Amino acid sequence: MAETKTTVQTPEEAAQATEKDLFAHRISIDLTPDNAKFTKSSGGLISLEVTQPDGKVEFFERIVPVRAFPISSPEEFISIRQPDTRMGGRGDEIGMIRRLSDFRVPSAGEAAALIEDELGRRYFTPAIRKIHSFSEKFGYCYWDVTTSAGRVEFIMSNPASSIRTLEDGRVFMYDIDGNCFTIEDPAKLDKSSYKKVEIYL
Amino acid sequence: MIPILPLDKLSAGAQAVLTSHEVDPAVLDMALRLDLNLSGDYGEMWLIFSKSEGAIIRLTSDGSVYDVCPLDRLTEPYIDNYATSNRLQAHLHAPDDLKPEQGEMSDDEYRNVVREWSMGGSTVVLGYCTNTCKLKLLAFTSLWDRLGRGDEVKADDQIFEQFNRVCPKCGRPYRDMRSKVCETCVNKKGVMNRLLGYFSCFKPQLIVILLCLLASTAVSILTPIVSGQILYDRVIDPAGDMHELKYVYVWVGVLIGMAVLSLLIGVIQNRANAYLSTRVVRNMKNDVFRAMQRLSLSYFNQNPTGRLINRVNYDAERVRGFFIDGVPYFITSALSYVVLSVVLFAINWKLTLLLFAPIPFIVLMVKFALPKLWRAYSSQWRRSSSMNAMMNDSLSGIRVVKAFAKEDAETKRFFDYSSKLYKANLKVNEISLWIFPIIGLMISGICHAMWGPGGLMVIDGRMTYGELTTYIGYTGMIFGPISFFTNFTNQVTDVMNCAVRMFEIMDMTPEVVEAPDPVQMDSFRGEITFDHVCFHYNPNRPILKDINFTIREGDHVGLVGHTGSGKSTIANLITRMYDVVSGSITIDGVDIKKIGMDSLRKNVAIVSQEVYIFRGTIADNIRYARPDATMDEVVAAAKAANAHDFILALPEGYETTVGIGSRSLSGGERQRISIARALLLNPSLLILDEATAAMDTETERLISEAIDRVSADKTTISIAHRLSTLKNCDYLMAIDNGELSEMGTAEELMEKKGIYYRLWTLQNEQLLKVMKGE
Numbered sequence: 001m002a003e004t005k006t007t008v009q010t011p012e013e014a015a016q017a018t019e020k021d022l023f024a025h026r027i028s029i030d031l032t033p034d035n036a037k038f039t040k041s042s043g044g045l046i047s048l049e050v051t052q053p054d055g056k057v058e059f060f061e062r063i064v065p066v067r068a069f070p071i072s073s074p075e076e077f078i079s080i081r082q083p084d085t086r087m088g089g090r091g092d093e094i095g096m097i098r099r100l101s102d103f104r105v106p107s108a109g110e111a112a113a114l115i116e117d118e119l120g121r122r123y124f125t126p127a128i129r130k131i132h133s134f135s136e137k138f139g140y141c142y143w144d145v146t147t148s149a150g151r152v153e154f155i156m157s158n159p160a161s162s163i164r165t166l167e168d169g170r171v172f173m174y175d176i177d178g179n180c181f182t183i184e185d186p187a188k189l190d191k192s193s194y195k196k197v198e199i200y201l
Numbered sequence: 202m203i204p205i206l207p208l209d210k211l212s213a214g215a216q217a218v219l220t221s222h223e224v225d226p227a228v229l230d231m232a233l234r235l236d237l238n239l240s241g242d243y244g245e246m247w248l249i250f251s252k253s254e255g256a257i258i259r260l261t262s263d264g265s266v267y268d269v270c271p272l273d274r275l276t277e278p279y280i281d282n283y284a285t286s287n288r289l290q291a292h293l294h295a296p297d298d299l300k301p302e303q304g305e306m307s308d309d310e311y312r313n314v315v316r317e318w319s320m321g322g323s324t325v326v327l328g329y330c331t332n333t334c335k336l337k338l339l340a341f342t343s344l345w346d347r348l349g350r351g352d353e354v355k356a357d358d359q360i361f362e363q364f365n366r367v368c369p370k371c372g373r374p375y376r377d378m379r380s381k382v383c384e385t386c387v388n389k390k391g392v393m394n395r396l397l398g399y400f401s402c403f404k405p406q407l408i409v410i411l412l413c414l415l416a417s418t419a420v421s422i423l424t425p426i427v428s429g430q431i432l433y434d435r436v437i438d439p440a441g442d443m444h445e446l447k448y449v450y451v452w453v454g455v456l457i458g459m460a461v462l463s464l465l466i467g468v469i470q471n472r473a474n475a476y477l478s479t480r481v482v483r484n485m486k487n488d489v490f491r492a493m494q495r496l497s498l499s500y501f502n503q504n505p506t507g508r509l510i511n512r513v514n515y516d517a518e519r520v521r522g523f524f525i526d527g528v529p530y531f532i533t534s535a536l537s538y539v540v541l542s543v544v545l546f547a548i549n550w551k552l553t554l555l556l557f558a559p560i561p562f563i564v565l566m567v568k569f570a571l572p573k574l575w576r577a578y579s580s581q582w583r584r585s586s587s588m589n590a591m592m593n594d595s596l597s598g599i600r601v602v603k604a605f606a607k608e609d610a611e612t613k614r615f616f617d618y619s620s621k622l623y624k625a626n627l628k629v630n631e632i633s634l635w636i637f638p639i640i641g642l643m644i645s646g647i648c649h650a651m652w653g654p655g656g657l658m659v660i661d662g663r664m665t666y667g668e669l670t671t672y673i674g675y676t677g678m679i680f681g682p683i684s685f686f687t688n689f690t691n692q693v694t695d696v697m698n699c700a701v702r703m704f705e706i707m708d709m710t711p712e713v714v715e716a717p718d719p720v721q722m723d724s725f726r727g728e729i730t731f732d733h734v735c736f737h738y739n740p741n742r743p744i745l746k747d748i749n750f751t752i753r754e755g756d757h758v759g760l761v762g763h764t765g766s767g768k769s770t771i772a773n774l775i776t777r778m779y780d781v782v783s784g785s786i787t788i789d790g791v792d793i794k795k796i797g798m799d800s801l802r803k804n805v806a807i808v809s810q811e812v813y814i815f816r817g818t819i820a821d822n823i824r825y826a827r828p829d830a831t832m833d834e835v836v837a838a839a840k841a842a843n844a845h846d847f848i849l850a851l852p853e854g855y856e857t858t859v860g861i862g863s864r865s866l867s868g869g870e871r872q873r874i875s876i877a878r879a880l881l882l883n884p885s886l887l888i889l890d891e892a893t894a895a896m897d898t899e900t901e902r903l904i905s906e907a908i909d910r911v912s913a914d915k916t917t918i919s920i921a922h923r924l925s926t927l928k929n930c931d932y933l934m935a936i937d938n939g940e941l942s943e944m945g946t947a948e949e950l951m952e953k954k955g956i957y958y959r960l961w962t963l964q965n966e967q968l969l970k971v972m973k974g975e
Contacts, residue, residue: 199580
């Protein structure tokens with residue numbers, strides 16, 4: 001019965017059907033420990049079980065946390081999205097965590113730790129603790145530094161535009177491959193490290 | 202034995218681990234070294250692929266990690282890349298028959314595993330790396346794909362070319378792939394020689410300048426001798442051999458003559474300099490600009506216009522400044538330093554030893570003080586450029602500023618920037634007002650102090666008074682070069698950096714290059730074939746996926762689809778703004794990569810939504826692609842584009858000046874000019890990329906009328922959101938998410954009830970709502 005009816009739609013009906021079809025986007029909700037349960041998948045990634053406002057329960061094998069304000073508020077406004085897929089393009093937002101600290105309660109389990117760890121990997125920004133050597137040659141800077149993630153060497157082109165100092169004194173810098181490094185407080189670097197980079201800060 | 206593919210070379214440690222697990226190196230296909238360990242710190246992790254073993258082995262060279270992942274359960278490798286790190290993931294299929302056992306898992310974990318197994322498997326992480334390894338990681342996954350499908354990949358496969366880039370000049374591989382600085386070619390001598398190349402075509406001027414330098418040095422060295430040893434010792438001194446009135450006149454005359462001579466030399470030298478330097482700067486700027494024009498569009502997408510302009514202007518000026526002010530001064534300084542030292546020692550070696558004693562002291566002082574000044578200068582420079590940027594920003598957005606009544610806030614923002622600049626300026630002044638007087642004081646102190654021991658020697662009769670005045674005259678001259686040399690290396694480095702940046706642009710190979718022996722075609726019939734065309738900017742986000750179609754000659758085809766579905770990319774690929782990643786595009790059966798750029802550009806015209814009107818008259822703008830077009834042709838093209846009437850309504854008709862800072866044209870007017878521009882080229886192939894999207898319906902009708910009139914005999918591709926624009930197309934192609942999903946006449950597509958149907962109903966429905974007044 002229903003099938004036969006769809007074939008003889010009136011224009012209005014057709015319009016309604018397509019509107020539903022076309023605007024069937026996921027509605028993002030605020031995620032709280034009450035409606036969202038983050039667990040570790042067997043592959044070591046984050047799975048999520050969401051209870052929608054209408055009581056429907058959805059399960060996502062893998063979710064992606066994205067910071068809305070990665071520099072000024074890394075712990076707030078965290079968007080939880082479906083992963084991008086190779087064919088489907090960008091994933092939709094499932095919901096948003098207003099404050100990660102909301103999840104630091106026993107009822108949320110290891111949720112906060114899981115998300116924190118994942119964010120740390122995604123926004124991999126080692127903090128420079130010591131500068132062993134720094135030299136500039138033909139417009140490229142060669143760095144050898146110890147960071148919070150270990151010792152590393154990197155190359156930077158055009159230091160004037162690759163080093164950015166924020167109002168609060170933090171320094172962000174990008175190397176030639178697009179890796180990001182930070183100096184949390186240049187004043188706290190040891191004297192010889194500071195002297196090497198002073199001119200660019 | 203199959204040799205391992207040249208991706209990463211296995212380290213000795215990794216090899217040892219493999220041997221300890223009794224893996225035969227002959228079964229390995231490729232190895233990849235990731236630069237982050239599993240906990241996310243710098244470290245290493247090897248992924249070793251073996252097709253014949255059907256496994257990916259993951260290990261660390263200390264042996265702490267050793268996993269074997271079976272390839273038959275591991276599919277869909279995917280790189281999850283974010284801003285600064287990458288993660289290689291893959292889908293691990295659940296085993297077919299086994300039921301998961303809880304074992305030591307917590308309830309939550311067990312529940313997940315059961316759920317994943319019921320969904321067919323889970324996503325697992327193979328490793329992490331920073332962006333440094335990204336290219337190799339991409340290559341690894343694509344090779345995994347290809348090897349998995351059973352393709353044979355050889356060591357000379359083109360995928361490895363990106364890791365073996367060689368310097369385009371000398372053909373040697375870069376020592377460091379990342380900076381792409383060829384140590385051999387970009388040594389200071391190489392750059393210097395190349396810079397000097399710009400000067401070498403001005404040999405007569407160079408000789409004049411050199412002679413002037415020699416002459417002025419000679420004059421400045423001779424002056425103290427004349428005024429001291431000759432004028433005093435031999436003329437004024439009663440014991441002198443020329444102690445006569447007439448000699449006073451003669452030698453004073455000589456002195457004045459020498460002053461005039463040095464002035465003349467200066468004038469000649471400056472004139473030659475001006476002649477030379479302006480031309481050299483012009484040539485450099487021309488070369489850089491020409492090199493830029495040659496580069497592909499992607500270069501301009503990556504580099505902001507402001508920086509490019511800076512490169513053309515600032516770098517060339519900096520190089521010029523060095524060669525015009527720095528190098529001559531260097532030559533005279535070096536020359537006079539040597540001559541003066543000899544002369545000073547000849548006059549009185551004891552006194553000279555005394556004079557030279559404090560030199561190391563001055564050098565140290567300059568070495569210590571100058572970096573401070575440099576730092577202050579560079580901070581001043583950056584402050585002033587950020588103030589300029591802020592001003593530019595604010596004034597360009599003045600409409601928005603006024604609309605939101607933000608004048609005061611903007612003014613305050615400017616005050617912030619200007620007070621920062623003021624502080625930087627102050628600092629520069631403070632430092633330079635300390636350094637230079639102190640250095641000056643030291644030098645003049647030393648010079649004056651020389652009167653002491655010198656005077657004693659004159660009294661003792663070991664030296665004449667004239668010799669002493671000559672000597673003191675020279676002491677002042679010898680300290681200039683010393684402080685100059687101390688600073689010279691910094692200047693050289695700075696100029697070399699500018700020069701390297703300039704040459705970098707000139708040496709860059711454009712991504713889209715013309716074939717070595719291109720096919721020249723006078724005109725196209727206009728048959729376009731896409732054969733398995735794939736395209737992406739980022740391999741994780743394909744833009745076009747395996748597009749196949751043929752457009753017959755003379756067809757008028759419409760492309761429809763959502764924003765970002767890849768329609769404009771098709772247009773960009775036909776015009777070769779970018780090259781396909783795989784597959785091929787042919788026009789009249791010839792691969793477009795083989796067609797000469799000239800032929801392609803002459804026969805394919807594109808009208809896009811972004812219209813750029815250059816400064817100049819309307820006629821010049823229409824004639825842009827064919828400056829030799831006659832007035833008749835210009836008017837005909839304008840008429841065909843329905844632009845003729847509005848042009849004649851302007852007071853100066855076709856000779857009205859348009860472009861930035863002149864009469865502004867409306868969007869529809871600009872668009873019609875750009876259509877006329879395309880029509881004047883009389884292309885065999887016309888592409889309209891959202892050409893009428895910004896127009897009202899009336900204007901759109903005028904334009905589509907114009908297009909129908911001229912496109913009757915050419916292949917035309919129209920890209921549009923508004924389906925009404927496409928009503929005259931012979932057939933339509935719907936692109937969805939990078940794939941060609943539908944193709945056929947409008948009626949056929951309506952029946953298919955696919956993308957086109959949805960777009961059509963949506964647009965109609967909006968119209969219906971408007972009509973009903975909802």
